[in-house]
Every structure is written in structure tokens, then in C-alpha cells.
Amino acid sequence: MAARIAIRLTFRSPLSKSFSSRGHRSFQSRLVSTTNNRPEFFGTSRRFMAVLATGCGATLAGFVSYRMISNNVKARPVKDSNFPAKKGISDISITLYQYQNCPFCGKVRAFLNYYGIKYNTVEVSPLWKSELSFSKYKKVPLLMADDTQINDSSVIISALRSLMVGQDSIEQILVYYPEITTKGADGKEQTEYANRYFIMYKEAIDKKSMEQEKEQRKWRKWVDNSFVHTLSPNIYRTASEAMQAFEYFTKQSNVSTFEKYSTYFAGPVVMYFVGKHVKRKHNINDDVRQAMYDEAEKWMKAVGKRKFMGGSAPNLADLAVYGVLSGLEGLDTFKDLMTHTTMKPWYNRVKEAVQTHAGAC
């Protein structure tokens, strides 16, 4: 693939120009301990690895070395002590910038609610996005942890979970999820985050936990790369479903009356075509309902006889699947999914766990 690659590490305030060599070394040893020395390439997508391998022309024997990344960004090593001391998750002020019905935002809310983490939300206006004027990144969800900005739902979840299980500060943790910008053959910039599905443990974990982590990563990735893409072609499958979704979403979102009525006819039409575009782009079967049911049953088969994929309690994959669906509850798509698949009892169990903050300690 003729791709040009630029690796850009995004450092968040207050360390915007700093980089910790020690932090990165311990990061590598942590990867080894969580992957049992198997070259799982940080859990990043094959496409990303292919781009890296081609673009850099480098042999990637297991993982991208700190040296390679730091050479690209000409990083200036700093001591770990340059990072602020760790604050516990409950001592951090968390603000989630979101659209109420965005599936990726639903994922983050499911995570925060399940663990009983306090947070504020800012509902972003989908047309003007004036609430994101401070940020170069213009997608939601975007999360502020005190003054530190975190982009991308899966990075947000992995970083916050790492904070809960480790001893590093959030600023230190974010070094482990570098932002990587690639330019594809079509000339468009794409942003990836290395390790986005990895939880960074401070201590080695046992073999059983390692297997559970691997399964969790696999299905979190499936939510982002497969399952979520079967949803919008269903939500906007027909003109009347597109209208229903538009009505339902605008009722819950930060759309002014003016915005609502100025887009009243255009909105559903645009979304109808967006649904078709997503269907084509992700090569989804013409019977989009069936395609969604099939994916849902794949998930249920993976859960098997367990109460949750996580066993007696939901893991991050359970929360992710629940999260992307939770914003659709008022729609025909959701009702059909619950009626025509075996998902409902599992869905209700996760919903109960999330609503009662069952993961709070």
C-alpha cells in the first residue's frame, strides 16, 4: 500500500513537549508481561501494522521500539518525576463531551456508570460543535480528565481503566497510547492510536487473566470495527426509520429548535444516505437487519453459557456492546434486535449492572 506515514505523538497538557524514556521502557516490559511474549503487535489493527511496516520500511519485530518513535518526534527524554503525581480516578474531575446517541459515547458512559465514576457531560451541537472550539480533534467522545484531553472512546476507556488498576498518573498512562497519523493512498489522513485496547498493568498478570484480557480485547475491537457498522444502515434503513431516528435523536441531543427545523427534511434524507454509505463501505449484506442479527449472535455465541463475557461481572467488552446499543433503545432497530436474537436477557443483565453502578468499589 502506497502510504506515507507520519507518527505524531500527542502529548497532553501539562507535558505537551515532554516524553519519558523511562516511562516507555516500562511500557515495553508491560506489554511483554500482558501478551505472554506473543507478538500481538499492541492489539492494533492489521491495517495499521501493514501501514507501519510499509511506511517506515522497518522491520517490526514484535513491536515499535521506543527509539523509532522517539527518533520520529525527536523527543527529549525527561524523568518520570516530570509527570504529576498520580491522582485516583475519584479525585479527577471528568467531563465527557458527547452526543447523547453516539454509540461511541454510549460506550464511554456505560464504562463510567458501571464503575460509579462521577462525571459531567457537555452535549455537543452536531452542526456547529462550538463546545469543542478549544480542541483540534472534532469528534466525540472527547474526555477531559482535569486539564488532560483524551480522544477516542476506546483510548478513553483503556486509559481510565489503566489508571484504576495501576499506579501511574493519567499523563503518564497516555504516553502508552500514542496517536499515529497515516496518509492512505486516497490522500486522506487517518488517525490511529497504538494499544487502544490494552490495559496497562503495573504488575504481571497470571495466565488465566491474560487469556481473559485477550478475549476482551478481541471483542472490544469487534465492536468498533464490525458491530457498530451494522447499526447505522439499520437505523436509517428506510425513510420512515430515518425520520423516527431523527426525531428520537434530536429530542435527546443538543440541537436547537432552529437547527432542528432547518434540517427537518434534510436531516433524515442525509442520514438515510449516510446509512447506505456505511453499508457499502463496510460491505454489509443487503439484508441489513439480518447482517446485524448475525453479528449479535456471534457475540452471544462468544458469551456462551456465561452470565457475562466477563463471567460473574461484565468486562469491558460486555460494557462496549451494551454501550453502543443503549442509545438506540427507543428505535425499531433496537426492538427488532431484542425480538429476533437471543440477546435480550444478556442485555438486561448488563443494563442492570450499569444502572446500579455494580462495578463501583
Ligand SMILES: N[C@@H](CCC(=O)N[C@@H](CS)C(=O)NCC(=O)O)C(=O)O
Ligand atoms: N474512533 C472514534 C470514533 C468517534 C466518532 O466517529 N464519532 C462520531 C459521532 S458518533 C463523530 O464525532 N463524527 C464527527 C462528526 O459528527 O462530525 C471513537 O471511538 O471515539
